[in-house]
Amino acid sequence: MVRASLFAFKSAMGVRASRWVTMHGFALNVNADLGYFDLMIPCGIKDKAVTSLNVELGQKEVDMDEVKQKLLKHFTTLFEAELIREEAGV
Numbered sequence: 001m002v003r004a005s006l007f008a009f010k011s012a013m014g015v016r017a018s019r020w021v022t023m024h025g026f027a028l029n030v031n032a033d034l035g036y037f038d039l040m041i042p043c044g045i046k047d048k049a050v051t052s053l054n055v056e057l058g059q060k061e062v063d064m065d066e067v068k069q070k071l072l073k074h075f076t077t078l079f080e081a082e083l084i085r086e087e088a089g090v
Contacts (some may be wrong), residue, residue, distance in 0.1 A: 008051035009042050031061050
């Protein structure tokens with residue numbers, strides 16, 4: 001059940017704690033192949049659809065670099081964080 005909707009899943013967040021270590025993360029559906037979600041019940045909620053950013057914006061594809069740039073900008077502002085960039089291979 002894939003459709004653009006205010007109440008459709010666009011992202012997911014996860015938290016795990018094991019042996020005094022916490023891990024967390026999130027996933028954002030940007031240009032996802034939503035057909036795979038027909039084979040499962042996301043988050044165990046049966047009556048909600050799954051969507052993606054490109055579907056919500058009515059675009060064939062959303063520029064991933066633009067999404068990353070905006071996500072980092074808002075993340076650092078919201079959490080008052082400073083990102084430290086490492087060189088590849090370090």
